Amino acid sequence: MKIIAVLNQKGGSGKTTTSVNLAATLAEAGKRVLLIDLDPQASASLWYGFKEKGKGLYNLLTEDVGFETAIENTSIERLSMVPSSQILAGLEKTLANEMAAESILKDKLHKMTDKPFDYVLIDCPPTLGILALNALTMAHEVLIPVEAHVMALHGLVQLLKTVNLVKQRLNPNLEIAGILPCRVDMRTKHSQEVLDQLRTRFEGQVCRSVIRENVRLAEAPLHLKPITQYDANCNGTHDYRTLAQEILSRNSTPSTETSAHLSD
Ligand SMILES: Nc1ncnc2c1ncn2[C@@H]1O[C@H](COP(=O)(O)OP(=O)(O)OP(=O)(O)O)[C@@H](O)[C@H]1O
Numbered sequence: 001m002k003i004i005a006v007l008n009q010k011g012g013s014g015k016t017t018t019s020v021n022l023a024a025t026l027a028e029a030g031k032r033v034l035l036i037d038l039d040p041q042a043s044a045s046l047w048y049g050f051k052e053k054g055k056g057l058y059n060l061l062t063e064d065v066g067f068e069t070a071i072e073n074t075s076i077e078r079l080s081m082v083p084s085s086q087i088l089a090g091l092e093k094t095l096a097n098e099m100a101a102e103s104i105l106k107d108k109l110h111k112m113t114d115k116p117f118d119y120v121l122i123d124c125p126p127t128l129g130i131l132a133l134n135a136l137t138m139a140h141e142v143l144i145p146v147e148a149h150v151m152a153l154h155g156l157v158q159l160l161k162t163v164n165l166v167k168q169r170l171n172p173n174l175e176i177a178g179i180l181p182c183r184v185d186m187r188t189k190h191s192q193e194v195l196d197q198l199r200t201r202f203e204g205q206v207c208r209s210v211i212r213e214n215v216r217l218a219e220a221p222l223h224l225k226p227i228t229q230y231d232a233n234c235n236g237t238h239d240y241r242t243l244a245q246e247i248l249s250r251n252s253t254p255s256t257e258t259s260a261h262l263s264d
Pocket residue numbers: 010011012013014015016017018039041043124125126182183184211212213214215217218219
């Protein structure tokens with residue numbers, strides 16, 4: 001089981017679009033996927049048609065209940081979800097005074113006896129609070145979507161520093177899965193330049209896959225479908241399938257790794 005946190009503290013960078021559609025393309029490729037929506041905005045949950053179902057996640061973080069109580073089935077084969085809701089917004093304050101609040105989800109996932117998932121994807125909120133820390137503490141890897149715009153690069157160095165701090169203090173096994181250029185418009189010089197800059201400044205850390213600007217990706221949530229089901233032949237579907245293949249080709253890790261990681 002591989003746990004990937006989709007994180008960028010910058011709002012609107014493509015975290016939810018990536019979590020929702022990568023979850024779908026990994027499931028389509030035959031993998032069993034759990035998508036955890038850790039954002040109180042609940043965009044990923046709404047995308048899959050869950051409205052105010054996030055009490056399960058709230059209870060999971062605040063009460064003595066098991067991880068399985070928060071898992072729901074989706075309409076997509078092999079894809080399950082832990083939905084979020086606005087009630088999570090008040091949680092940062094509640095949990096701030098609690099001991100080891102950043103490892104609640106990791107500990108509970110570890111205690112689950114049957115973990116029938118190959119991939120766990122976590123859609124993080126655009127703030128680096130207790131919720132995002134829970135994601136970084138339980139994750140093996142961080143996938144960082146960035147909008148292909150020069151302004152979007154500014155926060156990236158700080159974000160990588162934060163990930164490194166978490167690695168030193170909370171989760172020594174944490175790695176960068178990759179920086180994922182999103183909303184790339186190959187026709188513009190600006191997009192090309194930003195891509196070049198990313199690949200030069202963050203050499204070896206940028207994904208080979210690129211997610212192009214595609215209006216179908218922006219339309220899909222209104223239809224409560226991942227891009228694969230909304231338009232199987234558009235650029236968005238093609239790009240998230242390519243990303244799934246890139247992730248699959250890198251992560252041929254045996255399932256025992258998670259138990260080892262989660263128990264240390
Ligand atoms: N490749 C793309 N092509 C076109 N539109 C896109 C693409 N990726 C994302 N968008 C649009 O950009 C906006 C922001 O994307 P998204 O919600 O995925 O970002 P986010 O990082 O999850 O935002 P937040 O920080 O608020 O959670 C949305 O309106 C989405 O539809």
